[in-house]
Amino acid sequence: MAQDLVDGLLIKARSHLPPPSEPLGKLSKRDRKGVAVIKLKNPPVNSLSLEVLTEFVISLEKLENDKTFRGVIVTSDCPGIFSAGLDLTEMCGKSQAHYAEFWRAVQELWLRLYLSNLVLIAAINGVSPAGGCLISLTCDYRVLADNPKYNIGLNETLLGVVAPSWFKDTLVNTVGHRTAERALQLGLLFPPAEALRVGMVDQVVPEDQVHSTALSVMAQWLAVPDHARQLTKSLMRKPTADRLVKQRDADIQYFLQFVSRDSIQKSLRMYLDKLRQKKG
Numbered sequence: 001m002a003q004d005l006v007d008g009l010l011i012k013a014r015s016h017l018p019p020p021s022e023p024l025g026k027l028s029k030r031d032r033k034g035v036a037v038i039k040l041k042n043p044p045v046n047s048l049s050l051e052v053l054t055e056f057v058i059s060l061e062k063l064e065n066d067k068t069f070r071g072v073i074v075t076s077d078c079p080g081i082f083s084a085g086l087d088l089t090e091m092c093g094k095s096q097a098h099y100a101e102f103w104r105a106v107q108e109l110w111l112r113l114y115l116s117n118l119v120l121i122a123a124i125n126g127v128s129p130a131g132g133c134l135i136s137l138t139c140d141y142r143v144l145a146d147n148p149k150y151n152i153g154l155n156e157t158l159l160g161v162v163a164p165s166w167f168k169d170t171l172v173n174t175v176g177h178r179t180a181e182r183a184l185q186l187g188l189l190f191p192p193a194e195a196l197r198v199g200m201v202d203q204v205v206p207e208d209q210v211h212s213t214a215l216s217v218m219a220q221w222l223a224v225p226d227h228a229r230q231l232t233k234s235l236m237r238k239p240t241a242d243r244l245v246k247q248r249d250a251d252i253q254y255f256l257q258f259v260s261r262d263s264i265q266k267s268l269r270m271y272l273d274k275l276r277q278k279k280g
């Protein structure tokens with residue numbers, strides 16, 4: 001049975017955890033076949049708060065260091081939402097020190113995911129804007145559920161902000177320069193068929209087959225000897241990652257300057273207000 005391959009690892013935000021005695025991320029070692037599942041669980045929309053980013057990095061590090069694991073399926077535990085992207089409240093009305101800590105955590109997660117030695121398969125079972133899309137783009141393969149609501153893309157310009165150069169590089173490396181340029185400038189969120197057409201995802205399948213498809217794809221990738229696949233991945237990705245590694249502090253300073261501007265704070269606040277007013 002395909003399910004027998006899978007082990008469970010749940011990332012939760014601390015505020016949603018039951019007793020404090022429980023560990024934040026649960027890493028069960030029952031699995032024998034070396035595939036873990038990271039399920040993002042930060043209701044209501046799986047926004048990537050500082051806490052979730054940090055926990056994600058810790059969980060990945062544990063898996064990287066545990067040689068029984070060779071692959072990870074990244075998916076969501078929030079119905080209909082893969083991830084709403086970076087937590088906008090972390091970028092609004094906070095101190096410079098907080099922005100710096102938050103941005104370093106975003107960088108760290110991207111670097112860990114993008115250069116991971118593990119095979120990473122994104123099982124995208126919900127809408128996936130901006131930072132949510134970025135997480136999937138760092139994976140080796142993307143399976144998207146065929147639901148017209150499940151848009152995916154880097155929509156930063158629609159918030160009045162700019163996708164940083166390494167977000168842009170990740171997209172260019174996936175869909176090519178022209179598609180990325182158009183998608184980034186217009187802040188396009190692609191419905192499944194379009195996402196498949198432009199190469200933003202590798203497969204679109206019925207919603208109830210996302211997980212089993214991710215497992216089948218994983219088996220195919222794990223059939224390749226690890227050392228050869230890992231070196232090849234590094235050859236393809238390290239030059240892009242190195243561009244950020246060489247200027248992480250400058251990138252943080254740039255973020256601080258940008259996000260602290262009154263005009264950017266105003267844009268982010270207006271966007272958040274619009275989201276909140278949607279209900280009422």
Ligand SMILES: CC/C=C\C/C=C\CCCC/C=C/C(=O)SCCNC(=O)CCNC(=O)[C@H](O)C(C)(C)COP(=O)(O)OP(=O)(O)OC[C@H]1O[C@@H](n2cnc3c(N)ncnc32)[C@H](O)[C@@H]1OP(=O)(O)O
Binds near residue numbers: 129131255
């Ligand atoms: C070197 C660098 C230089 C310069 C860079 C400078 C700037 C930095 C840019 C950084 C790049 C940014 C990346 C991002 O990821 S920004 C986030 C983008 N995300 C989005 O646009 C998605 C917004 N959300 C939605 O569209 C919807 O919420 C969604 C996901 C479709 C779900 O819809 P629905 O189920 O109807 O749920 P609600 O909209 O009602 O939302 C419920 C609840 O969640 C709050 N919320 C939603 N998204 C976020 C978020 N990203 N962060 C924080 N909070 C979010 C929403 O406000 C509601 O809150 P409430 O209090 O009303 O319950």
